[in-house]
Every structure is written in structure tokens, then in C-alpha cells.
Amino acid sequence: MNEFIQHTINGLALGSIYALVALGYTMVFGVLQLINFAHGDIFMVGSFVGLYFIRWFMPNVEPSLLTTIIVILVAMVGSATVGVIIEKFAYRPLRKAPRINILITAIGVSLLLEYGGQLIFGASPQFFPDILPRKQIDLGGAIYLDSNQVTIFLVSFVLMLVLQFLVFKTQFGRAMRAISHSLETANLIGINVNKVILITFIIGSSLAGAAGVLYGVAYPKIDPLLGLLPGLKAFIAAVLGGIGNVTGAVIGAILLGLSETYVAGYISSTYRDALAFLILILVLLLRPAGLLGTKKIEKV
Amino acid sequence: MSKLNKTVLLFLIFAAVAVVLNFVLSGFSVTPGALFYEKPGRFTGLISPYYYSVMILLCINVILSVSLALLNGFTGLFTMGHAGFMAIGAYTSASVVYFLLPTAPFFIQLIAGALAAGAFSGLVGFFIGTSSLRLNGDYLGMVTLGFSEIIRIILLNIDAVGGARGFSDIPVYMNLGSVLLITVITIMVIKRIRDGRLGRAMLAIKENEMAANMMGINPLNIKVKAFVISSFMAGMAGSFFAHSEGYLSTQTFSFAKSFEVIAMNVVGGLGSLSGAIMGAGILTVLPEALRKVQDITGVDLRMVIYALTMVLIMILRPQGLMGNKEWKWLSSK
Amino acid sequence: MKILSKFFLLCAILTLVSCNKGGDDKIMVGYFGSMTGAEATFGVSTRDGVLLAIEEWNKAGGVLGKQIEIKAYDNQGKPEEARLSVEKLINADNVIAVLGEVASTRSLAAAPVAQQNKVPMISPSSTNPLVTQKGDYIFRVCFIDPFQGEVMAKFAFNSLKKKKAAILRDSKSDYSMGLATYFEKTFTALGGEIVGDEKYVSGDVDFKAQLTNLKSKGPEFIFVPGYYTEVGLIARQAKEQGISVPLLGGDGWDSPELVSIGGKSMEGNFFSNHYTTEDPRPEVQNFIKNYEARFGSRPNALAASGYDAARVLFEAIKRANSVEGPKLRDAIAATKEFQGVTGIITLNEQRDATKSAVVLEVKDGQFKYLETVNP
């Protein structure tokens, strides 16, 4: 039983990391209907921006909440810049192209960031410094909770609420939803489509940047290929929850994190990734709209 | 003269050309093995074994690329799981030859291996196809990617085929002549399917599935057929890969391999058979040629250039190098 | 159309041109490794070790009066690329010997090519026994999985006096699987007990589920025969899960990054290695000093192995007084008590290095020498 509780805690923690990445993923998909393969790599860029910022400007800083917030903000700016460049130079020229072309471009951009990253940052894994004060909480019965796990869980939950507000309560959110419904119509009713998409990219990418730093805090080993798997997992999570749906992304991510941890705990970790893909296949075949996808109105 | 005979004649001409080419390139050896079904032991011909290997790899990539073109280019099914079918083919063929026919003559191994690989891969293709072809566009892509990764993870956990250690000591017997011949046959088969009623139905589905449906065509049936044919060929390519490498590891069949085949189609031009061949040619030769660049720059820029090419082609020339056009010998008239 | 065919032709010409032959005044040595892709760090470190050896020898006048030149090809971590690059090294670049690969899978893919062409191949750190069984031109300068597995089993049982072990192995890595298997064999033969056996996949970052399971089995230590890329995180997460028993591992741990990633959680863990930086032998101290000067970082085990593989080769060329395949092969095979950084190397009948292993403890962020285990 204790083991089960520990697995559950770990699964929730893993899920909230996926959720951080999935939120940005689902935002971009919601507006552009594009599987932004490069999202995982923008997330990687966020980690590295954070790392280099710490190295250059605050090498001997003591772990504190303030430091973490500063690093996160810097990483968000860095990632958003990359996101904007990608949207302007790679995706915008293809706005009217067949979807497959855009998807292939996304794959190309993703490969470019990964291998470019290896050239710039080096291929070796690097250590991400401890910037967040952490504490081990003993829950008794040999069950442990790490303060980082709680932080990340809370951050993803709060971000979800913020996004939810943004999408449903603001002028910008209305414009986003209009574009998501139909790009042409949105254009006709006077929405500046390019601007809204650009802002969506900025939000999505800076979310990825924040996630990148938190990922570094949780798993302090970062390398240029780190975005690949979390990117795919985040996509799976988003599909599971109903792609384009903010709440769905978080729920999907938590469910994915939990099931992966249970499989690794009770069956074999070798099949952990296979399970994730199996979930993807089953969801797409049996319920392509995802768990929360039925309510069309909720679609971003 | 009936058309069937013409096909046979064409086959014989191709075969003769392939054998002569292999003969001249590899080593002027006249044993039946060296002529038809063995990897030459010594290279005294026009090219070194390195180029011989590159050419065999090129043929394998062409088979992969044109088989994907059947799905991607002609039927409009975007799949990202070609590496999975190749893996099934490679491991099936290697297992059949290694465990069941270790002492059989090379040409029996070749045929049995390739057929078993194609058949099993086609069978898996049938099941994946029937279950997932209701989906369209990127979702189909993601599902096939998922299947392909699952196949890879399962293979990694089968100890009999080496698991993480890899499958070694697979008999090596790939001969450029036979691979070349099979490659040309594959191209012709796909060309002829494209030009027949099945191909027209595929193109119709790609253009407008609803209208095709209203013209009495069962889209699911056609898509499954395309899927099975394509996976059969990818499986065969896997078989040739296994027996030209002599060694298999699941690392080869990650989704990077699937992307590579997609890139071949894209570079050449989606929807063009000639484009698929050209794309395979460029993406096989270019990385090798870029080794020279590596000498100059000191760092390996190959993968970066590769990725950049993919993006630039999509932006500047989305129809690929060939567009919809075909070389004369592959055009439908 | 015309432009297209021209482009095609250009590609073909580029390939042809890219085959250049080493001049008579140079000795061409080939290296192949994974220098991009997920395992890039291994290939790059090894290449740097090889480069250092070449530069040192060239500064000292080269070998047989000629300068040594290296041709290094990336294989992106793919076995088929590994095979192709060795084909190119041997047939197009006419190298006299090939150095590589780290991963046994890629050495296994490439070895038949070297064997068939009678060009010696020395693997710096492929530890699977099968590699050198590919033929009499295939060598290695590292010890093999069975030996290292044995070393740690004996160390745990005899020196640490622990009886209950758990294993956490990398199911995607042949190296890790091999070490775990031989560790298990020796440890149970000694009378120890394996209470838990879990797997992960290299590239994973979350090991908590496996650690939770292992913890519940109450082992006295956990054997983690993986690479430093994962072990640092495993150690961290083990502590987070309240696991306080030591972790044991193999030479894949040896990297400065291990301690920076693992931090305090790495303290008190043990691993077997080829050498210790405390070794006062000048080979070792000079290597560390020069490597740091040249590449700005401390060398890891892979760099040291690459360095040794290259030097074993150059010594053999010198002794053979020839670069011809068969003569060179014989000279390499005759390597005896070579003073390598990673130990005193003697190649046995199976063309594997027999050399002693050392056990190191992580203490205050340093790798402290504990004991030497002889084969």
C-alpha cells in the first residue's frame, strides 16, 4: 500500500512535468491545428537559456525562490524569441500550404534545433544548478515527498487556470477561438490573424521556457535532445485530454504520468514508452476527440 | 507479341543490365555466386567496396522511398511508421535465414528471407491499416509513429533476436545486381499499379475521398491495399538491409529513420515517383558527400544541413524538386 | 529537369571527390564514433582522447618518421552508419587501422568490415565479449563485461560484506545488461542474494518507480551498471525516495559530470574503473594535465580509453616497423605490459586486454582510490 502511495505521488509529479509542456503544445494546436513538433525543442532551449543565464550572471547564487523566478522569466523570454523566429520564418510562409507540408516543416525545425543545439551547447549532458530551495518531506511509512514535486504540481495547476482565463475571458482569447474555428472567417471579420497567432506562439513558447527551467530543477541533467521524449509525451497527453483543450491537457498529462509510473512500478519500465504510444493509439482510434473533447465550445 | 511477354522481356533486359553492371563494378568475377547472389569477396572492378555499399544502401532507400510514395504521395495517407515495417522485415528475414535456413544456398536464403519479410510485414501492415485507416492526416501519422515505436520496443525485448545486444552473424549475401534488379522491379510494380485502376482509385481518394466514395470506390479497401503493398515492400527493403549489413540493432529503426524516408519523398516531391527516387538518391548521397564538408569545418554539420534542407524545401519549393512531374520512363503515357 | 540532373551529378561528384588518399608522408588512422545524436557525448570524448594521443606523438616526431593524421567519421549512433564509415575509412581513405567504437553494438556492426579487409581495428571501450570474436584483426584495450561484473560482485561481497543486492539496469544498453548478468552470476555464486532487479531505458529521466520498488525489497546496496548520464539522476532520486544504501557501478560512471549531476547523493557510492587519477604514474598525471590544457575539461574514462587505444596502435606500428595489415596485426596482438593510462595493458589470445581494475569511492566530490582487483 505504501508503495502504491509512493507510486501515485511520483506519477503525479511526472504528470505535472508533462502538463507544463502539454499546455503550450495544446495552445498552439488549438489555434493553428498544427502538431508543433518543435515545441519539445523550444522547451529544451528554455532549459539551456536558464542554464547559461545562471552560469554567466549568477554563478554562485544561493538557492531561493526569487532566483528561480528570475531564471524562469529569462528562459521565457529566450524561448519566446525562438518561438517567434520559428513562427515568422518557418510556419507563416506556409499558412495556406497543405497540413502535411507544415507538419514536415515542424519536424525539420525540430531536427534543426536538436542538432543545432548539439553544435552550440555540446552533446554532453550538463548539470543544471540547484536554484530552488528544496526539502524532503517524510510522510511516514517510508513515503517521501519532495518540495520540488509540490512546486511543479502547483505551477502547472496555476498556469492552467491562467490560460483558462486568457482563453475564455479576454478579447484575445475570443480572437484565438475564432481563428481556431476558421482561419478564413476570422480574417474576414477583421481579426489580425498573424498577430494573434504570433502572440499564441509567444505564450506557448514562453510556457515551454518556464517548463524547461522547472524540468532542469526536477531532473538536473540537460542535453540538446532532452525535448524529444517530453515533447512526444506532452503531445500524447494533449491528445488524451482532448487536443486544444487547456484543462484536458493537464488532466491527460496527469493520467499519462500516473499510468507510466504504475507500469514502470508494477510491470516493467521497458514498456513505459510503449504504453504511452499505446494510449495514443487507443485514444485516437476509440475517442479521437480525447477525454474532454466532446464539448466543442471548450475548444480553444 | 502479347503484353505479358513484353513484361518478361523487359525483366530479362533489366536482369541482364543489372548483372553486367554488378560484374563490371565489382570484380569481373564469373562464378554464379558473384554474378547473381553473393557479396563479392574481392573488389577488383571499377569501384571500391565502400561505393558498392553505398549503392546497395541507395537501392534499399529507393525501395523504402517509393513504397512510402505509394501511401504518402498517391493515396494521401501520411504515415510516420515506415521504420517499423522495415524493422519487421529485417528481423523476420534475419530470423528465417539464421534459425531455419542457415545452411541453405544463398539464393534460397535470399528469396525465402525477402518473401517472409514482405509477407509478415504486409500482414502487420494489414492489421495496423484496418485498425487505423479511419483516421486522417496528422493523426494517422501519429498513430503509425506509435505503432512503429511499439514494434521497436518489442523487438528490443526479444532476447532470441539479440535484444539490446543486437542481432549479429546474419548471413551477408547482398549482391548489387540482385538488389538493383529488385529495386527496378519495385519501381515498375508501383508505376504500373499507379497507372491501373487501383492507382486511379488511390489518386482519387487522395484528391477527394468523398467524391471517390460516391463513385463506387470503397476508400477503406483501397487504403488497406495501399498499406499492405507498401508495408510488404518496406519489409522487403528491411530484408535486404539485414543481409547487406549482417548486423541488426533496434537503434536503426527509431522514428528518425521514418522521418528520413518522409524527407526523401518531400525533397523529391510528394506525389511523384521520380521524385521519390531522386529524393532517396540525394538523401543517401548527400550525407556521404558532406563528410568532405566535415573535413573543412571540423564539426559535423551534416544533420544540421539535412534539417535545414527539409525546412527550406518546404518553404521555398513545397512541391519538391520534381513537383508532380515524372521522368519520361515513369510517366503514365 | 536539366538543373535537377546537374544537381544530382554534383552530389555524385562530391562523393567521388571526397575520397582522397593519404599521402606517402602521412599515416592515416581512422576513427568512427557517435559524434551527433543521443550518444554524441561518448563519441566526442573518445575522439578527443584519440586526438590528444595523435598530437602528442606528432609533436614527438610522429611514427616511422611520418606524421599521423586522423580521419574521424560520425555515425550518429547508428550501426549501419558505423559500418559504412568503416567501409569508407578503409576503402576510400585507405587508413591503416581503425579506432572505435564505444558501443558494442556499433563495433559489432563494423568489425566484419575491418576483418574482411584485414585492417586492424582497436575498440577503446566496447566491452561485450562478442566484439573481438568477430575475427583476429579486432582488438580492444578495455576489460570485458564478465570481468567487471565479477570485480564489483567480489568487492561488494568480500570488502563491503554485503549479502543482499538489488540491480537497476539499462535494458537498452548492451553494456549495462552484460555487466548486470555477470555481476548476478558471480554474486549469487559467492552466496549473495539478488533481492530486486529493475530496468530502465537510457534517456529516461525518471527512475522513481523502479527505486520505490527496489526500496521495498530492502537491499543492502544497489548495483547500477549504467552510464554517468543516467546514474547521477538515479542517485539523486534514490535519496529523494529515502534510499540510503550505497550504489555500485562500473566504468560507465567515470565522468566529472557524475558528481555535478548527482551532487551530494553520489557520496559513498562505489564503482570499478580502469584507472585512478591518484595514480602517481607519469602516464596518468601527464594525460590528465595535457587533456585539461587541450580541451578545458577533466577527461572521463572514455577519453582515457580512446587515448590508450591510439597509443597501443602507434606503439605497435613502431614495433612492426610497417603499416601493412598482417604485420601490424601481429604487432598489436603482441602488446605486452603497455603502460596505458587505464592500466597496464596486455592483450591475450582472445585479443582482449587483461588489466587490473580499480575500485573507487565517491568522496567529497572526488573519486578516491580504494583497491585494485587483478584478473
Place this chain on the structure above:
Amino acid sequence: MAFLEINDMSLEFGGVKACQNVNMKLEPGILYGLIGPNGAGKSTIFNVLTGIYPPTRGDVKLGGESLVGHKPYEIAQRGVGRTFQNIRLFKELTVLQNVMVAFYSSSHSTIADMVFESKNFHNEESEVKTKALELLKVMGIEDLAEVPAGGLPYGKQRKLEIARALGLNPKILLLDEPAAGLNPTETKELTDLIRKIQKDRNITVLLIEHDMGLVMKICEKIFVLVQGQLVCEGTADIIQNDKRVIEAYLGVD
């Protein structure tokens, strides 16, 4: 018993009633018209007939057999050909290929036939080609046979759609606003053509059209659909004098 029957058919989308209790009986060899204001559900009836939407209630029968539950391609194979309001051609295929596609289900060459280019294959291909060319000739676009369909002018695309539908050798032809977007000359030409085809081949035609003049001129019997309900049926004279029809068209406007 009528040749094509729609019995008490209703179709709802999540509570929205697209069609309500529609009853239609079509006899062989007659040209029918289906008219009604925008959004009356005319195309929806076509979509039910061709199997795109299964009806919520009621039945559709062709030659006494129910079509409900059959897939669109099965219904097409039974002899229901159609064109689309928003043209759906295979744009990248040539005009000739477009028509040849329709012969898919009536031809038999196997994959082996195609691969070996057997005698069967060649005979069938040339037969299909001849037939397809004939259809193009009927529609007067045979000179464009090798042009990609997407490049045709609008009017010709409409004609090609009809030729393609005829390739199925249909017993009943459903034409969804074939004259939409055409100028008066083209409309006149097309009208004559439709009548000619219908007479020559002795098939049933059901025509949706906005152009009242056209419908009144050529249709032997007309159905009027208003808000998903059939309000009137009969000859042009009856329709023109029906109160409900006048109301629907004039009164509401």
C-alpha cells in the same frame, strides 16, 4: 411500386430537424426537379440518398431494396450517381482519368493484371478509356481529355462532373445545382444536354436547381421542399399555382 422510394424519412442533427417525414416516389425514366428556398434541406436529401447521412427515421428504397445502412460506395455501385453543389472533382487528375475513376467498380483487373500488364488489363483499360471518351464526347469536352480537371473553366467542370457520374452507368442521376454559376447560354446548353442524356439513356434524374425557369422547363415532375418538409409535388403547372409554394417563395421574402 416505385423505382426509388423515400418513406417517411426524417433526419436530425442533435435536435435540429434537417428533414421531416419526407415521402418521395420516383418512377424510372422521368426527370424530376427538387426545389425549395435556401436551407430547405435539398442537398441533405441527396446526402441521405447517397448514404452520407443515415436517416434518423424512415427508409430509402431503390428497386425495392433498402439503402439504409449501406455505405456510399455500395449505393453508388447499385446505380446512384451524383454531382455536387460545390464541385468535387479530382483536380490533379486529367479530365479523362476523372471519368475513368468511375469505372473502378465495374472493372475487374487484379493487381497481378496491372503489374504484368496482362491482356485482360489492356483490353479492359482500352475499353474503359473508349467508354470514358464517349461520355466526354456526350458532354462536349472530349478535346480536353488530357487537361488536369482543376484547370477547367467552371462550366466545363460542371459538365465533367456529370460525365463522371455517368461513368457509374447509373439508374438514377442526382444533379445538385448543375447550372449554378453558369451564364444563360451555358445554362441553356446544359439544360438541353441533361434532357438529352435522360432521354437517350432512359434514366431517372433528380435535379436540384435554383433557376426556376430551368426547372419548370425541363422537369416532368417537381417536388417542393420547405424547411425540411415536402409541401407540394406535381407538374410545373400545379407547382406554380400552389399557395404554399408561392408563400414559401414570395410571402416569406
